[in-house]
Amino acid sequence: MNRIQKKKSSLLRTYITIVAVVCSILFLSFMLIYIIINKWYMNEAEQSAQARFLQAQEKATEAEANIINLYSTVTSSDAVISYLKTSDLAERTQRLNDFSQLTGAVMKINPDVEAIMLYDAAEQLIATKGPLFFPRQDSIVTNGMYGFSGSITDKENGYTFFQVEMPVYSRGNSGSYNKLGSAVLLFGNSGIQDIVDTLSLNEEIYSAVLDQNGNMLAAAGTWREEYRDFIEGQQENGKYLVYIARLDKSGWRIVNLVPKNSFMNYVNQIQTINLFTYFLVAAALIAICMLMYNKVVRPIRRQMEFVVGYTRDTNQRIEVAENNEFGEMAEKINEMLDGLEALNKQIVEGERKYLELDYAKKQTEMIAYKGQINPHFMYNTLECIRGMALYHEEKEIAKLTGSLSKLFRYNVKGEELVSVKEVVKNLKEYALIIDYRFMGKFKVVIEAEESLLQVFLPKMLVQPLVENAVLHGLEPKMDRGEVNVRFAEEQEENMCITVRDDGCGMESEELEKLRIQIKSYDEELVYGTDKHGIGLSNVYRRICLFYGDRADFRIESEIDKGTGVTMILPKRMGD
Numbered sequence: 338m339n340r341i342q343k344k345k346s347s348l349l350r351t352y353i354t355i356v357a358v359v360c361s362i363l364f365l366s367f368m369l370i371y372i373i374i375n376k377w378y379m380n381e382a383e384q385s386a387q388a389r390f391l392q393a394q395e396k397a398t399e400a401e402a403n404i405i406n407l408y409s410t411v412t413s414s415d416a417v418i419s420y421l422k423t424s425d426l427a428e429r430t431q432r433l434n435d436f437s438q439l440t441g442a443v444m445k446i447n448p449d450v451e452a453i454m455l456y457d458a459a460e461q462l463i464a465t466k467g468p469l470f471f472p473r474q475d476s477i478v479t480n481g482m483y484g485f486s487g488s489i490t491d492k493e494n495g496y497t498f499f500q501v502e503m504p505v506y507s508r509g510n511s512g513s514y515n516k517l518g519s520a521v522l523l524f525g526n527s528g529i530q531d532i533v534d535t536l537s538l539n540e541e542i543y544s545a546v547l548d549q550n551g552n553m554l555a556a557a558g559t560w561r562e563e564y565r566d567f568i569e570g571q572q573e574n575g576k577y578l579v580y581i582a583r584l585d586k587s588g589w590r591i592v593n594l595v596p597k598n599s600f601m602n603y604v605n606q607i608q609t610i611n612l613f614t615y616f617l618v619a620a621a622l623i624a625i626c627m628l629m630y631n632k633v634v635r636p637i638r639r640q641m642e643f644v645v646g647y648t649r650d651t652n653q654r655i656e657v658a659e660n661n662e663f664g665e666m667a668e669k670i671n672e673m674l675d676g677l678e679a680l681n682k683q684i685v686e687g688e689r690k691y692l693e694l695d696y697a698k699k700q701t702e703m704i705a706y707k708g709q710i711n712p713h714f715m716y717n718t719l720e721c722i723r724g725m726a727l728y729h730e731e732k733e734i735a736k737l738t739g740s741l742s743k744l745f746r747y748n749v750k751g752e753e754l755v756s757v758k759e760v761v762k763n764l765k766e767y768a769l770i771i772d773y774r775f776m777g778k779f780k781v782v783i784e785a786e787e788s789l790l791q792v793f794l795p796k797m798l799v800q801p802l803v804e805n806a807v808l809h810g811l812e813p814k815m816d817r818g819e820v821n822v823r824f825a826e827e828q829e830e831n832m833c834i835t836v837r838d839d840g841c842g843m844e845s846e847e848l849e850k851l852r853i854q855i856k857s858y859d860e861e862l863v864y865g866t867d868k869h870g871i872g873l874s875n876v877y878r879r880i881c882l883f884y885g886d887r888a889d890f891r892i893e894s895e896i897d898k899g900t901g902v903t904m905i906l907p908k909r910m911g912d
Contacts, residue, residue: 356623363615370611379597383578389536390580390593396532397546401586404524405483407447408503411520414439418507420464421455421517433464440466443522451498452523455505458516469498473521477502485587487548489523497526497554530555536593544593554589564594754909757824757832758790760799764822767800771807778818779811785824789832792908795883801876802836802902810840810900832908837901843894852892873902880904 411417416435423429440453444467452467462473474486477500486500502521506514529546533555536544543558547568567579568590578595761783768781781803803820811818820838827833843851855877873892880888889905 356626359622360619363619366615386578386593386595387580390582390591393532393536393544393593394582394584394591396535397529397584397589397591398586400528400532401584403447404501404522405503405586407443407450408483408501408520408522410446411439411443411453411522412503412505417455417505417520418517421457421505422507429463436464437466447524447528449525449528450522451525454521454523455518456521457518460519463518467523469523471498471500471523473502474500477521483586485548485589487550488552488554499524499526499548499554526555530557532591533557542593542595545591547590547592549588558594567594568592753795754793755796756790757785757792757794760794760796761785761790761824764800764803767803775812779807780817780819781807781822782819783822786826788826789824789908791910792832793910794906795879798876798879798904799834799836801872805873806836806838806840806900806902810838810842812840814841827905830907831905834904834906835901837899839899842896842898842900844896848892848894855890855892880906 416432416439420429420432420436423432436453436455443453444450450467451469452465452471454462454470454473455464456473457463460473471489474489477484477486483501483503486502489498489500490496491498500521500523502519504519505517507517508514533544533546534557536542537557540559543556543560543564545556546554548554551568567577568581576597578593578597580593580595582591583589584591764781764783768783771779771781799822803822806820811820818838818840820836823833823835823837825833825835851873855873877890880890884907887907889903891903892900893903894900
């Protein structure tokens with residue numbers, strides 16, 4: 338007991354040490370996270386914001402390049418050049434369809450394109466295609482090749498658009514280029530808006546794309562009036578991260594203003610949650626450790642002491658000291674030990690009786706099985722009769738006796754497993770006997786697929802079913818009858834054996850009674866009877882013994898339509 342008491346004290350000290358170490362780790366972890374969040378995280382946040390801005394700037398520059406490339410496609414199109422070259426109204430009407438097709442193709446390439454307008458050399462509008470129309474903006478400033486307009490706002494719905502203009506030239510015979518006019522494309526701002534949205538992770542972060550005059554083309558986040566000074570570069574403030582870049586081709590500016598407190602608010606929330614969580618975890622850990630020691634460790638150690646002592650004295654029982662699950666478990670252990678003691682006695686007695694019964698049962702079965710197969714002397718006697726019949730030239734008697742002799746010889750052979758080919762051969766001999774016996778009234782038809790001839794199965798599985806079909810299915814009826822035996826492939830690993838007659842059949846009640854009798858074979862000690870021969874029960878028992886639950890045995894019958902027995906057996910090839 339002193340050694341156990343020392344172990345208990347050591348365990349308590351271990352618990353206290355663990356609690357102290359864990360609390361220290363929690364405190365250090367909190368301080369480390371506080372430093373990381375306030376310094377490293379802020380630095381990472383600034384780098385992340387700058388990286389997002391550079392990525393957005395790159396996307397905006399790429400969008401500019403895509404617009405200019407699209408313009409090159411439009412201004413170099415034969416449909417546009419041909420349309421601008423002609424001044425005849427009728428001819429322009431004919432070429433309008435080509436211009437419409439070009440417009441549709443351009444809108445598919447860039448869904449932001451809302452309309453395409455063509456102006457002649459005198460800057461007169463001569464064609465427009467698209468669902469929207471805004472006149473050419475005076476704010477378009479061209480550099481000789483292309484020009485971007487400022488923001489265009491639809492007063493009805495507040496949507497923002499912009500125009501891009503590019504001149505159209507044709508090459509003359511002398512090799513010089515002549516200006517035919519210009520093409521103006523009207524764009525929606527959804528593509529620019531998508532770029533801006535990627536910068537505004539929350540409502541406090543403001544991002545926008547501004548035209549040459551500082552008007553907004555697209556924006557996201559909350560606008561504050563103080564931002565105007567930041568955008569114009571007139572004031573700096575350490576509370577904000579200000580990113581501004583000018584787009585070379587359009588002259589627009591992309592702006593991103595990030596309040597630093599938008600990061601710190603998140604950080605402060607995390608710190609508060611962490612601090613509260615750490616206190617709760619530390620308090621819960623201490624409480625759990627004490628509770629575990631008093632409510633779990635002590636009862637377990639007491640039960641361990643009992644288990645150690647139980648091996649020396651199986652008559653002792655555990656003390657029930659707690660009024661909880663451990664106390665209930667102690668009671669159940671005592672009940673279990675009482676039950677085990679009684680059960681052990683029953684098992685010893687039952688095992689003795691079972692061995693005696695099993696031995697008697699096996700002896701009885703051996704006697705029954707041996708009694709169902711005719712001895713060798715019957716085969717020798719039949720051979721003598723067959724010899725005498727041949728001597729007196731009684732060929733029919735000799736043939737019948739020969740078939741019966743082969744049938745008996747097949748039955749007395751020592752092998753338990755035979756091939757389907759041998760089974761078919763034996764059934765044909767049996768069919769010949771049936772044909773002679775009933776003067777050709779009953780026929781036994783046998784079919785076997787070639788692939789199954791070398792499959793092996795236990796002897797005397799099929800013949801008893803055929804015999805049962807003849808005696809109980811065909812013999813009671815007045816008309817001719819037939820038993821059909823078929824060996825067929827079921828699946829790659831199974832075969833199906835069917836024995837079906839067209840005899841008198843059975844009522845449903847009689848069929849159900851037979852099924853119960855077959856499935857209750859284990860309650861019988863002797864399975865063959867004078868009435869049924871080897872019988873269906875014997876066949877079903879042998880299938881269960883040989884194949885286990887991998888085999889299936891079914892019997893179906895209908896009055897005046899016959900009975901069918903189906904066996905699904907795993908295929909077993911010869912060695």
